Amino acid sequence: MLITKRITGLIRALVGDRFDRSPIRTVQEITNFVRTRSAYIAQTSLFGYLKTRMGTSFRRHFEDEEFSKIIHASASKLFVSCLADLTVFTVAIIARNGNLSRAALTDMATHCFQEAFQAGMADVADPPPESEVIDSFKNRIANTDWDAMASGEAAFGGSVGDLLRFAPVVDEFKDLDREIVRNSIRFRWRDVREQIRNRTDGLAIADDWNNRSDSIPPD
Numbered sequence: 345m346l347i348t349k350r351i352t353g354l355i356r357a358l359v360g361d362r363f364d365r366s367p368i369r370t371v372q373e374i375t376n377f378v379r380t381r382s383a384y385i386a387q388t389s390l391f392g393y394l395k396t397r398m399g400t401s402f403r404r405h406f407e408d409e410e411f412s413k414i415i416h417a418s419a420s421k422l423f424v425s426c427l428a429d430l431t432v433f434t435v436a437i438i439a440r441n442g443n444l445s446r447a448a449l450t451d452m453a454t455h456c457f458q459e460a461f462q463a464g465m466a467d468v469a470d471p472p473p474e475s476e477v478i479d480s481f482k483n484r485i486a487n488t489d490w491d492a493m494a495s496g497e498a499a500f501g502g503s504v505g506d507l508l509r510f511a512p513v514v515d516e517f518k519d520l521d522r523e524i525v526r527n528s529i530r531f532r533w534r535d536v537r538e539q540i541r542n543r544t545d546g547l548a549i550a551d552d553w554n555n556r557s558d559s560i561p562p563d
Contacts, residue, residue, distance in 0.1 A: 369548035371456065371556065378434055379460035381536050382426035389507050389529045390419050397513055397521065411512070418510045420468055424461065425506040428481050429499050429533075431457045434540050436494035441546025444553065450485055452553050457481050500533055 368374050394415065435453040438444070444452070458478055465471035493499040507529050508518050518525075 365543065367545045367548070368543045369545045370552045371452065371549060374434055374438075374544065374549060375456045375459045377540075378427060378430045378456060379464050381539075382430050382460070383423055383464055385430075385503070385529065385532050385536065386423040386426045387419055389532060390415075390422050390511060393507065393511055393521070393525055393528070394513070397517060414512045416468070417470065418512055420465065420471055421510045422503065422506055423464055424472055424477055425510075426503045427457060427460055427464065428484060429501075429503045430536065431460070431481075432485065432488065432493050433499035433537065434544065436488075436490045436492075436499060437540050437544050438546045438549050439490040440494055441544075442550030442553075443547070444550050446490075448550075448553065449490055450488075453485050454478070454482060497530065497533070500530070503533075504529055 368377060431453055435449055435456070438452070439449050458474075461474065461477060465474075497504075504526050508522060508525055511518070511525075513521075
């Protein structure tokens with residue numbers, strides 16, 4: 345089953361990464377991190393919820409061709425939401441330690457988000473329109489309080505709400521499941537945030553960004 349194999353592949357790919365404590369020092373490394381973690385959170389949260397809600401009939405639903413398309417479309421939308429949240433949080437952590445201007449932070453966030461989105465959607469048959477996705481992200485970060493986004497769960501309101509919004513489940517069940525489902529994705533994000541705080545070398549990433557030809561120089 346394609347969906348199950350996809351989740352299994354993600355889990356296997358991230359088992360070693362979860363225990364990796366090496367510093368993240370480059371823009372490319374942080375872009376790869378936000379992409380892989382966002383994909384993992386989106387798919388395990390969505391598919392886990394659907395499997396729990398469907399019970400023993402989940403395999404039949406997942407193998408149905410038409411419903412499988414709906415699930416993949418929902419997963420793609422949730423990936424974008426997770427990616428936006430995690431990119432904002434990560435750049436906010438870099439902002440605390442990297443001595444970058446607001447313009448540079450905004451440009452870095454847009455670059456990381458766009459690169460991660462393109463890589464994440466490379467094998468998706470019908471991805472969300474890139475121009476709309478990028479414009480929405482740019483609007484989100486236009487007036488972002490980076491310091492506030494580095495604290496607690498402030499940056500993660502989008503994905504927490506969107507898990508229920510995008511899940512192909514009837515509204516009656518969503519209302520019943522709301523608190524449990526929201527808490528499940530919030531719990532998954534905790535370890536990711538901790539890794540970002542512990543592994544991100546803000547000064548090194550800032551230097552790497554400033555050395556790029558497409559970066560905005562600091563004030």
